[in-house]
Amino acid sequence: MMDDYTLPFWIYLCVLTVFVGGAMKMILASHLSTASTLVAWLGATVLVERLWAFCLPAMLLLVLLGLTCCFYNATRSAPLPTTLPAHGKAVFITGCDSGFGNATAKRLDAMGFEVFATVLDLSGDGARELQRTCSPRLTLLQVDITQPQQIQQALLDTRTKLGLKGLWGLVNNAGRCVNIGDAELSLMSNFRGCMEVNFFGTLSVTKCFLPLLRQAKGRIVTISSPAGDHPFPCLAAYGASKAALNLFINTLRHELEPWGVQVSIILPSAFKTGHPSNYAYWEQQHKQLLQNLSPALLEDYGEDYVTETKDLFHSHASQANPDLSPVVDAIIHALLAPQPQARYFAGPGVGLMYFIQTYCPFSVSNRFLQKMFMKKKLTPYALRKQSGFNLNLSLHNNNNNNNGEKLM
Structure with missing residues (x-):
């Protein structure tokens, strides 16, 4: 049966192996929770099973991936090589x-x-x-x-x-x-x-x-x-x-x-360091920005939009890891x-x-x-204004159409 596969197939198989191995290495190094890691493993297994249906049974593939995981974890959790001495450096x-x-x-x-x-x-x-x-x-x-x-x-x-x-x-x-x-x-x-x-x-x-x-x-x-x-x-x-x-x-x-x-x-x-964790810092930056923005630009974006951005930055900084x-x-x-x-x-x-x-x-x-990162709720004021204008125009057109139908 092995003779039925051509050289391009084996090249494709090798490339896919490298891809899956690299993906799983990234998953294991991503500080994911146990549940998230399990979901990622199952997803990768299903994906590879579909692609490798003619080569390896899913169970065998899962065993191979499991052995790879155990080997990687053993390597990662093993004591680091003897570090260099700090004295004199x-x-x-x-x-x-x-x-x-x-x-x-x-x-x-x-x-x-x-x-x-x-x-x-x-x-x-x-x-x-x-x-x-x-x-x-x-x-x-x-x-x-x-x-x-x-x-x-x-x-x-x-x-x-x-x-x-x-x-x-x-x-x-x-x-x-x-x-x-x-x-x-x-x-x-x-x-x-x-x-x-x-x-x-x-x-x-x-x-x-x-x-x-x-x-x-x-x-x-x-x-x-x-x-x-x-x-x-x-x-x-x-x-x-x-x-x-x-x-x-x-x-x-x-x-x-x-x-x-x-x-x-x-x-x-995100870590809590220096001035960004201080509310007064963000207030100062916000005030300076408003003072230096052109009136036209401030009108297009809206002061409430700028203020929301400042509040989101402060919230993000205050929730950072100390x-x-x-x-x-x-x-x-x-x-x-x-x-x-x-x-x-x-x-x-x-x-x-x-x-x-x-x-x-x-x-x-x-x-x-x-x-x-920035879970903004507001859009720039000019876009909100334009959206409201389009909505009013649409309602106006619908009313005109309805009136026309009644007259007919």
Whole structure:
């Protein structure tokens, strides 16, 4: 019976096997619940049974997939390879005033790293907390990564303290998100501000510290965002800056491989960090937006539409996960694993999001993004007005038609 199958059939079979294996790997890595995983397994089994009806019985296929799952889980749950020692290794972290940077600086210091932590304000709460809780090994540096002179000074200070030793790790954490509306409503200053911090600032820091990293054959770990790979509504400025950052980091990974420098990117889900969790922050951004919008544009969209967007952003930020440990754990693994991953999904839902984008039709992934993030109830005022006008016109025409029928 095996002779009845042609070469194209076996090629097709191999391609399908790779597809199903990759899909199941993504499912298992997507932090799904047991019930959701079971449904995904059953769905995949039914699909493959239909396609492979002439090759493998469904039960045998299920057994093979089960064995693959057991093997993958055993591999995933097995102890990680012996990590590299933290003692004697120096790490430079940007954006340590709060959030991921602050938490990472404290954890790395406790592990024995020599930490260089940058903050925007040396007298701020975040800087004082690091001084109070960390060891004398930690060095605080006041750096705005959009200012090249401050980056150069930080490089000189770091090089002076390291002496002949290179820099083991660079954690690009500093970032900015000031988007609170549709792309047409977003101020140009928001687009430029996001690009200056998230892309150009990170680019400047990375280029400046690369000689020290190449010397130590060290690691570059960059905190990015799924918004750089997915077109989230109302995040055009932030997403565009992260998309540029993602491409730069992925290119850098290939270029630095001959130098022995490992490059990783962290893609977190929604976490409660910094100003975005503060209601006053969103009120300030909302007020600034209304003051700078042209009257015509504000009339087309409606102030209630803009206000709803602001409220949705604040609600999304307030419901974010306050436990930052998934991101910190991913950073530590990227710094100390003998073979770090190129990409880390940190937090629940991120793996599922990338799975849907990779394996589902565009219409499904597009609808998923719209329903998952900004669940808007209002449409722009001009569209509502137009819809109401069309409705009135339709009713008027129906009344005229009815009157005409009565006259006849």
